[in-house]
Amino acid sequence: MRFNSFFSRKSAPTVNHEGAAAFTLTPQIELYAAVATAALSDQFYEKADTRLQRLRELVARNEPTFVAQLAVYARESLNLRSVPLVLCVELARLHRGDNLVSRLVARVVQRPDEITELLAFYAQANGRVGTKILNRLSKQLQKGLALSFNRFDGYQLAKYDRSGAVRLRDALFLVHPNPKDAAQQALFDQLVRGELPTPYTWETELSAAGQQAYADPTERAAAVARTWEALIASGKLGYMALLRNLRNILEANVSAEAMTQVCATLADRTAVARSKQLPFRFLAAFREVKALSGGPVASVLAALEDAIAHSAANLRGFGAETRVVVACDVSGSMQQPISPRSKVLLYDVSLVLGMLLQSRCQNVVAGMFGSKWKRISLARGPVLRNVEEFYRREGEVGYSTNGHLVVQDLRQRREVVDKVMIFTDVQLWNSNGDGGTIAQEWAAYRRSVAPNARLYLFDLAGHGATPLQVRPEMGVALIAGWSDKIFDVLTALDNGGSALIEIAKVTL
Incomplete structure (x- = not known):
């Protein structure tokens, strides 16, 4: 499939969470962006339940094979754990007639605790409570989980046999895996009796050391x-x-x-x-x-x-002949933890990914935008120190989301660049009241200054709309996620591909 075929030719106009003009995405692109950025926790613009409901609706709007490929891509390439399990459960609710779901579950579940996490979400998604929590499990889910059980040894089962809504013992009774041999049957019996040997882990060793009695x-x-x-x-x-x-x-x-x-x-x-x-x-x-x-x-x-x-060893970056702009969004909505227990903000993800890219480019302008756009000269190389320098100075640009100023600055300088990389939650709006938008600025910049320039929106939040149409002929592409794997998609785009083509490469 060619790059063009993945995008609707005429994106429908809408508004973003700030009420600014925006454009809808195809169901495939929207699901990809939502999955790649899903922490399944409350965000600045979207509560966890809202994101979960949108994921469920998007699964229903997409082909089952694509959903399965995306789940594998999210687990194996983006290294995400929870959201692929959500896709498995939602696909099991909608898809029948073959073994796609069982093969998917066996592929996605890579740790024993993911068995119990999947079952807990299955119970939640299907309104199961109390003694009915595990009744009427999808046969394909059951088969896939049984295959997963066969993959784990005694150490793994003991390490991840934790308390929760569903225990591994409950899961074993539910899915009835056929043991590979007598040794595995013995392991299953130990799990049922609660007699698996305590695993050697750093937690158990430190706990033992701390619990001993000491006089001093x-x-x-x-x-x-x-x-x-x-x-x-x-x-x-x-x-x-x-x-x-x-x-x-x-x-x-x-x-x-x-x-x-x-x-x-x-x-x-x-x-x-x-x-x-x-x-x-x-x-x-x-x-x-x-x-x-x-x-x-x-x-x-x-x-x-x-x-x-x-x-990011595989990040090729760009040589001196390729002129690059790296712009990091430090607006108020980016000052949001990626999960309730994390100290890391979306803003931090923006800076880390931006500085990783900056470290690999030889001809690069880096900066940050909020109410203003500001270029910042940094040494190429020390990624984490550069992130901290941006972090120290973020108050210098304010907290609106005037991403159009990045392109406006290039147009006014009549500065020709090849690639503009914007790391953002994509909720761009104009706080200056002059009506300017990034869509207008980009069209004017390509028309009057750099007709071959390309704009890459690195979507870190996946809210489902973009401030300009994502179309190759307009030089606009969308990449989503927090992983260094986003740079593989960047390489694919430069070779005529797309994120969806990378997902389509997944074999099931």
Whole structure:
């Protein structure tokens, strides 16, 4: 399929959440954007229940095969966990007649706790409460979950056998997986009896160290430090656990040898690739560590800079011959946590992705916009330090969403660029009252200054409308999500493809 065929030729006019003129998206593009940015929590413009209801409606408007491909793409390429399970449940409600759903579930469920999470959402989506929570489960969901059970060993089952609306034991009784052999049957029996061996994890080890009785608090602190050192030396502390516990490790005053190993692991290219961390998680760790003082802190910060650079190792960037503008939205609606428990804002995601791209471009103008658009000159390379510099200065541009000023500035300077990259929640509006829009500015810029320029909207919120028509002949493209994988879509666009073509490559 060609790029053009994915977009309606005449997008219907609408308004965005700020009441500004906007354009609708095709059901495929809207579902892709909603899924790629779904935290399933309250956002500035959209409550979690509203987003969930819109996802359900969009699933019904799309072909089942596309929904299944998108679920796999979200799980395996974007490294999202919850929203692919939502797509599985919604597809099971609507689709019958083949084994598409069972194959999808077996593909998407990659951890035992995703079995129970899927069943809990299934109960919620179908209004099941009390003793009826697991009644009348879709046969295709049941078959897919049974296949998933066969994939997990005793360590995985024990690690993720947690309390909740649905326990793994309940799921086992519900889906009746056929054990592969006698050893797996024994595991299932242990799960039913609650006799799976306690797994060796960093949580259990630290808990054991902290629960011992010590006469002196310094003895307890020393025991915790020794436990961290043992975990680090064992290689069994996963990359995500390491990233999230850097502050705890530093405050435990582990040995210099242990800290050297921590930094080596953080900065290891292979470990970073295998961890599949979303780029903003490196920023969250960077901020936690930066708040501390002491000898190892500088080394850890440097290791985190190396790590985020490795996380986008496949980002090709652009050479000196390609003129690029990177514009980051720092408006009020971007000052929203991506989830209730996160300190990371949509604004942070905008800056991290923008600075990753800036670090790979040789001829680049970077800046931020709110009420004003401001260019900021930064060294190419230190992604996290550049993010922090933007963060320090965001109040300099105000908190409206005047994204049209980015293009207006180029037009007034008569500055020819090849690519304009805007990282935003796409709820652009004009607070100046002069009627100017990004659609008008873009058309004028291409007509009078740079007819071959291309505009890329990096949608970080997925609210379902855009401030100008997403059409190739107008030089406008939409990319959605928080993952470094958005840059794979950018490469595909430059080669005549699209996000939907990348999704269509998924084999089921």
